[in-house]
Amino acid sequence: MTAVDPETRIPDPLDLERLEEDRLRVAAGLAPARQRIGEYAGFEQVGLPDRPPQTEREEQLFTLEEGEMLVNMGPQHPSTHGVMRLLVKVRSEVVTDLDVVLGYLHRGIEKLCENATYTTVLTYVDPMDYMSAMHNEHAPALAFEKLYGIEAPMRAQYIRALVVELNRVFSHGLMMGFLALDMGGLTPILYGFINRDEIVDMLSAISGQRMLFNFFRVGGVNFDVNDEFISRLGSWRSRALATVEDNERILTQNEIFTARTKGLGVLSAKDAISLGVSGPNLRASGVALDIRKAHPYPPYEQLEFDVITQESGDTYARYLQRVAEIKQSIHLIDQIVDRMPHGPVQAQVPGIIRPRPGRAYAAVESPRGLYSVYAISDGGPNPYRFRMRDPSFITLQVMPKLMPGHLIADTMAIMASLDPIMGGVDK
Amino acid sequence: MAHLCRSGTAAAGLGRRRPLTAPAKAGALVRLVLDRLGEDVRDLWTDEDTVEVQIDGARNVEVLRRLRDDQELGFFFLADAAAVDYGPGVRFEVVYHLYSEKHPAWLRVRAHVSREDPHLPTITGLWEGAMFHEREMYDMMGIVFDGNRDLRRIYMSPNYRSFPQRRDFVLPDDAADSSAAGVNPLERPETWDLRRFSETLAPGTGAPAEGPVAAAGLALEAGQTAADKGRPR
Numbered sequence: 271m272t273a274v275d276p277e278t279r280i281p282d283p284l285d286l287e288r289l290e291e292d293r294l295r296v297a298a299g300l301a302p303a304r305q306r307i308g309e310y311a312g313f314e315q316v317g318l319p320d321r322p323p324q325t326e327r328e329e330q331l332f333t334l335e336e337g338e339m340l341v342n343m344g345p346q347h348p349s350t351h352g353v354m355r356l357l358v359k360v361r362s363e364v365v366t367d368l369d370v371v372l373g374y375l376h377r378g379i380e381k382l383c384e385n386a387t388y389t390t391v392l393t394y395v396d397p398m399d400y401m402s403a404m405h406n407e408h409a410p411a412l413a414f415e416k417l418y419g420i421e422a423p424m425r426a427q428y429i430r431a432l433v434v435e436l437n438r439v440f441s442h443g444l445m446m447g448f449l450a451l452d453m454g455g456l457t458p459i460l461y462g463f464i465n466r467d468e469i470v471d472m473l474s475a476i477s478g479q480r481m482l483f484n485f486f487r488v489g490g491v492n493f494d495v496n497d498e499f500i501s502r503l504g505s506w507r508s509r510a511l512a513t514v515e516d517n518e519r520i521l522t523q524n525e526i527f528t529a530r531t532k533g534l535g536v537l538s539a540k541d542a543i544s545l546g547v548s549g550p551n552l553r554a555s556g557v558a559l560d561i562r563k564a565h566p567y568p569p570y571e572q573l574e575f576d577v578i579t580q581e582s583g584d585t586y587a588r589y590l591q592r593v594a595e596i597k598q599s600i601h602l603i604d605q606i607v608d609r610m611p612h613g614p615v616q617a618q619v620p621g622i623i624r625p626r627p628g629r630a631y632a633a634v635e636s637p638r639g640l641y642s643v644y645a646i647s648d649g650g651p652n653p654y655r656f657r658m659r660d661p662s663f664i665t666l667q668v669m670p671k672l673m674p675g676h677l678i679a680d681t682m683a684i685m686a687s688l689d690p691i692m693g694g695v696d697k
Numbered sequence: 698m699a700h701l702c703r704s705g706t707a708a709a710g711l712g713r714r715r716p717l718t719a720p721a722k723a724g725a726l727v728r729l730v731l732d733r734l735g736e737d738v739r740d741l742w743t744d745e746d747t748v749e750v751q752i753d754g755a756r757n758v759e760v761l762r763r764l765r766d767d768q769e770l771g772f773f774f775l776a777d778a779a780a781v782d783y784g785p786g787v788r789f790e791v792v793y794h795l796y797s798e799k800h801p802a803w804l805r806v807r808a809h810v811s812r813e814d815p816h817l818p819t820i821t822g823l824w825e826g827a828m829f830h831e832r833e834m835y836d837m838m839g840i841v842f843d844g845n846r847d848l849r850r851i852y853m854s855p856n857y858r859s860f861p862q863r864r865d866f867v868l869p870d871d872a873a874d875s876s877a878a879g880v881n882p883l884e885r886p887e888t889w890d891l892r893r894f895s896e897t898l899a900p901g902t903g904a905p906a907e908g909p910v911a912a913a914g915l916a917l918e919a920g921q922t923a924a925d926k927g928r929p930r
Contacts, residue, residue: 381866565801631794640776666829
């Protein structure tokens with residue numbers, strides 16, 4: 271493997287073998303290794319697109335040295351977690367550069383939401399980040415309530431927190447499974463899906479839908495908790511911690527797993543902040559930023575929990591962070607159930623909501639990080655501007671930083687540890 | 698589990714109405730921002746948990762650097778950067794949301810951008826993570842960030858010829874209200890040929906089509922304001 275500078279994570283220019291190669295080439299009267307695009311370099315350039323580069327960065331990406339070639343991974347690659355294309359520059363088995371090509375799932379949800387009423391917007395955002403649909407509805411609901419000048423009843427806030435934490439548990443559980451799956455381990459994903467199906471059935475009992483819940487309303491939630499939800503929640507909760515520990519036991523101490531993840535794809539805290547990484551990925555790098563603590567939205571200021579962080583910022587730390595957050599979410603669910611007040615679950619709002627002209631920003635902590643909504647009202651029945659900041663979209667920027675110097679098989683492990691969901695990335 | 702049982706009759710006063718002009722819980726932040734930014738603050742407005750500052754677009758890098766590097770302000774995290782289109786003939790706006798652990802409020806920085814000449818300095822030198830934000834703003838709104846070394850389309854294909862989140866980009870659903878209903882050439886804007894647009898929309902009659910589709914075509918060609926149909930509908 272090429273030596274990698276831990277600061278910049280680019281192949282070390284002082285790599286002796288590479289310098290020796292260049293020296294031999296010059297001594298033999300051959301062209302130097304680095305050539306501009308389109309110039310004859312004495313070797314076949316593989317994988318270059320048939321159009322000129324558009325930007326400085328693209329030009330850098332399309333400039334191949336000898337032995338390098340461009341390979342497309344995706345858009346239908348089993349490990350890309352949806353339809354995403356990775357344009358990978360490889361030297362034999364080692365990745366030297368990488369570009370993320372997006373847009374295969376772009377539906378223009380922001381534009382659609384600007385042409386929908388405030389209530390309808392809450393249905394449009396569901397299929398965005400389909401692994402955390404409850405979180406997708408939470409931020410717009412909070413933003414619209416702020417615009418409209420209303421607050422949901424406390425019981426509704428607790429029910430929101432309950433379903434949101436349940437959603438976080440299954441999302442993180444699946445991430446553990448996908449991480450192992452991308453490295454060749456099939457078992458954890460099956461356990462992850464067992465757990466996920468239990469929770470999804472539970473959420474289906476309360477909201478009526480399995481995946482795209484349409485459960486939140488401006489000023490509350492659609493339904494109160496019902497008997498089926500309670501019985502499913504009770505039976506799941508009695509086994510929840512044991513299930514997590516079962517799943518964890520397959521991986522945490524697994525020698526192959528630790529050997530392949532420890533020290534892989536180290537993201538420093540400084541880089542993570544600069545690149546806008548948020549959520550578990552940021553906390554795994556040691557930055558204690560959790561929106562539930564930083565800008566608490568009800569009822570989180572009444573719940574007791576700490577911001578969990580890891581130190582190393584590698585793939586293994588990102589995995590451990592998810593495991594710790596699952597356990598934390600289960601404790602939060604206990605607290606929510608214990609403290610849930612009586613009362614209505616829906617504030618009185620008219621059928622068509624027309625907030626006063628104004629602007630509102632609301633952010634929630636989704637399983638993938640800071641998910642925020644910036645909504646502008648002009649007094650009409652639909653938002654003038656509806657902006658969503660999806661965490662996995664921003665997180666994908668770290669990939670060209672983390673991947674160079676790693677083997678192709680390891681890039682998939684790094685990507686799974688970042689846990690991007692393409693529905694949210696492409697909006 | 699006791700409290701999870703179904704609630705009884707709904708209480709009379711559903712939901713708590715919150716005051717529309719709640720005092721910001723960051724009065725200290727307002728004073729600090731006014732002190733540190735001085736002349737750069739063109740306007741200031743507060744929400745219950747947001748402090749909003751309006752600045753000159755050309756000075757965004759200097760202002761954001763001061764907000765990030767000042768010890769007492771400490772807005773180290775760029776939470777969001779988004780573009781807003783206030784309609785043809787008005788302006789664009791680029792809105793930055795910043796987070797600081799020293800202040801219990803979001804800081805929103807609004808930078809005005811001319812709609813005729815949408816240029817703004819890039820802030821990728823401050824936060825590398827602004828790259829995808831700026832690429833998205835360029836792709837969706839057509840705002841050009843000077844100095845950005847990777848400003849290309851991120852969602853749409855490289856040969857796409859429109860900026861879909863501008864207000865004068867009309868959705869096919871809106872076009873269906875027009876005399877051209879059923880044709881829907883707007884579903885493939887990259888194939889638009891604006892000179893032949895009216896002919897294909899009203900075949901046989903020879904007369905140019907009327908309504909929002911034709912208006913959209915004209916506006917995209919000449920930068921006019923006809924396509925903004927006014928709201929609310």
